[in-house]
Amino acid sequence: MSGDASNTGRRTDNxxxxxxxxxxxxxxxxxxxxxxxxxDVICEITGLDGRTGVAQAASLPTQFDAxxxxxxQFVANVNSALSWDFAPAVISMQVHPGKLYDTHYxxxxxxxxxxxxxxxxxxxxxxAARYFNKTECFCFSEQSLxxxxxxxxxxxxxxxxxxxxxxxxxxxxxTFYRAPENG
Amino acid sequence: MSSHTAHDxxxxxxxxxxxxxxxxxxxxxxxxxKDIGTLYMLFALLMFFVGGAxxxxxxxxxxxxxxxxxxxxLFNQFTTMHALIMVFGAVMPAWVGFANWQIPIMxxxxxxxxxxxxxxSFWILPFAFTMLGMTFFIPGGAPAAGWTMYPPLxxxxxxxxxxxxxxxxxxxxxxxxxxINVIVTILNMRAPGMTLxxxxxxxxxxxxxxxxxxxxxxxxxxxxxxxxxxxxxxTSFFNAAGxxxxxxxxxxxxxxxxxxxxxxxxxxxxxxxxxxxTFARKPLFGYESMVYATASIAFLSFIVWAHHMFTVGMPLTxxxxxxxxxxxxxxxxxxxxxxxxxxxxxxxxxxxxxxLFALAFVILFTIGGFSGLMLAIAPVDFxxxxxxxxxxxxxxxxVPGAVFALFAGAYYWLPKWTGxxxxxxxxxxxxxxxxxxxxVLFFPQHFLGLAxxxxxxxxxxxxxxxxxxxxxxxGFAFGLxxxxxxxxxxxxxxGGEKATDRVWExxxxxxxxxSSPPPYHSFNTPPKVTEAEAHS
Numbered sequence: 001m002s003g004d005a006s007n008t009g010r011r012t013d014n015x016x017x018x019x020x021x022x023x024x025x026x027x028x029x030x031x032x033x034x035x036x037x038x039x040d041v042i043c044e045i046t047g048l049d050g051r052t053g054v055a056q057a058a059s060l061p062t063q064f065d066a067x068x069x070x071x072x073q074f075v076a077n078v079n080s081a082l083s084w085d086f087a088p089a090v091i092s093m094q095v096h097p098g099k100l101y102d103t104h105y106x107x108x109x110x111x112x113x114x115x116x117x118x119x120x121x122x123x124x125x126x127x128a129a130r131y132f133n134k135t136e137c138f139c140f141s142e143q144s145l146x147x148x149x150x151x152x153x154x155x156x157x158x159x160x161x162x163x164x165x166x167x168x169x170x171x172x173x174x175t176f177y178r179a180p181e182n183g
Numbered sequence: 184m185s186s187h188t189a190h191d192x193x194x195x196x197x198x199x200x201x202x203x204x205x206x207x208x209x210x211x212x213x214x215x216x217k218d219i220g221t222l223y224m225l226f227a228l229l230m231f232f233v234g235g236a237x238x239x240x241x242x243x244x245x246x247x248x249x250x251x252x253x254x255x256x257l258f259n260q261f262t263t264m265h266a267l268i269m270v271f272g273a274v275m276p277a278w279v280g281f282a283n284w285q286i287p288i289m290x291x292x293x294x295x296x297x298x299x300x301x302x303x304s305f306w307i308l309p310f311a312f313t314m315l316g317m318t319f320f321i322p323g324g325a326p327a328a329g330w331t332m333y334p335p336l337x338x339x340x341x342x343x344x345x346x347x348x349x350x351x352x353x354x355x356x357x358x359x360x361x362x363i364n365v366i367v368t369i370l371n372m373r374a375p376g377m378t379l380x381x382x383x384x385x386x387x388x389x390x391x392x393x394x395x396x397x398x399x400x401x402x403x404x405x406x407x408x409x410x411x412x413x414x415x416x417x418t419s420f421f422n423a424a425g426x427x428x429x430x431x432x433x434x435x436x437x438x439x440x441x442x443x444x445x446x447x448x449x450x451x452x453x454x455x456x457x458x459x460x461t462f463a464r465k466p467l468f469g470y471e472s473m474v475y476a477t478a479s480i481a482f483l484s485f486i487v488w489a490h491h492m493f494t495v496g497m498p499l500t501x502x503x504x505x506x507x508x509x510x511x512x513x514x515x516x517x518x519x520x521x522x523x524x525x526x527x528x529x530x531x532x533x534x535x536x537x538x539l540f541a542l543a544f545v546i547l548f549t550i551g552g553f554s555g556l557m558l559a560i561a562p563v564d565f566x567x568x569x570x571x572x573x574x575x576x577x578x579x580x581x582v583p584g585a586v587f588a589l590f591a592g593a594y595y596w597l598p599k600w601t602g603x604x605x606x607x608x609x610x611x612x613x614x615x616x617x618x619x620x621x622x623v624l625f626f627p628q629h630f631l632g633l634a635x636x637x638x639x640x641x642x643x644x645x646x647x648x649x650x651x652x653x654x655x656x657x658g659f660a661f662g663l664x665x666x667x668x669x670x671x672x673x674x675x676x677x678g679g680e681k682a683t684d685r686v687w688e689x690x691x692x693x694x695x696x697x698s699s700p701p702p703y704h705s706f707n708t709p710p711k712v713t714e715a716e717a718h719s
Binding site for chain 2: 010013014017018021022024025026028029031032033035036039043079118120126127175177178179180
């Protein structure tokens, strides 16, 4: 047996195996990044982290469930990095599933400079999140308030008729953050 | 090295031709698996003392309520760095060192499959830990948000984030290269007759560990890269204001983090499965079930991650899924513990230092396993979460678990590595002092946790004072006891009674057929392995 030949063969094998394993490591690095969109998709489908649904006004059902009433509560939070006042116009509403409702929040910039903020919505309980659909919301885009400016921020929403029957109370909360673009 | 191997085939009988290079550069240029194994282990030992010194600082501060020696900011840096150094600098490199020394001589290979890469994967580490360690001296200090690096807290520190992220990248590269080397060596370089199911269990556990490393470390690399871009390049992966989600980091981190804990413990299972049969003078009970149990644990480790984050607000289905899969891990782990006990059953046992450490491992690791089972119960985890109960749990599995297995393996193979018997009397002193003090150190932390003491705090309510004082005393005793180990290792390297080739009366396996110490290049002619030898 020629030692050189068998050694060269083994070295080629080793190199091939090493490259394959390196490819696995690289694929796992990619998988780590793929977890980000995957997480979004899973949250979107299941409503797991309280993400609310978005609906087009035109596609909404015209009939509503007049026999059923659920309570929707409104909560407002402001991140400590943002010097705004922020509060719901009403604390709670009685709504019929399937019917479109309007309400608004009030936001005021306490500082002497224009600031861009961004509101992140959340619905509790989680199981109800995807049955809470907004057709219009100030959270869809960034909001800029001039120095000392106060503004009404509208929300138009509909609670889906498919809402599980055991859910009697829904809480919609917004947290206003300073948008990262402010630097 | 590669040209040497080819050359050696022709001159299989004069190994001494290719001894180590003289001088210090031997250690820098070396591609020899024994040299690199030694480097890894000495580096790990050094890091064990650096991390240990930080732990002594932590226990000194917690000796009594109030702030005495460490300001809260510095205390947080100590806890964070203690964990990073112990996990990535001590336990993991120590196991890679064992792998380097043992895998070739246990499967009958002349060296690791990729010797040049082997050199590289070790020499990355000193740079990684220099970079991590120097953060103590930069403005803002060392990382202080915990080794788990949760945003948003970790993003609110100073420059250390960049140093930590790049250090983690380097450690990850080192581990991945080491793991690739281990897998290629085990799959391609086994001696004739060494079929997969004849491999010693230490080889099996390392093979599976290496796959865990390749699957988990890159995910951590991705997660810390996202932290880096969030902090310095304006991305919003974990920033709610930009549409991100900080909870997502916890998911990605623990997707790495849970396999990581098995990366640290599976080789320990392997070592203990080598030692107990030797000193019980019986073959390992249930060899194949041990292999399958190890593989099951590795698989389960990838689907249980969210049990670290039961309190983030998961739906009930999620809590139940992660609770039950976590409890399922107790089944293969139980198989292992019962197999070890069955191996000892009616064995002719003797209690040399390696056996003592292995026995302590079986008992104390099981205690850590049981507290893990308690933490797995989602409803009660809401009480235990982030308390000293968690600290007690993971220190039980890591210190009298992984670290004791490292000591057991070190005493077991030290005569083979150095050619000299270690000082048995000092070894026994090291064992008994360590075992008593480690329990004084960590057992009271269970009580502290159940009473509600939160982890990662420099000061605490006076009701916790007594147990903290006892725990600190145990900590100082444990720290000092480890100096005995350094002395024992030093003494065995320097000289002492010559070790025989087989070293232990009941030892079986290829490594014991070599001289003690083995020649610089061993198994240039592959040995033949038969079924009878493999499982005797």
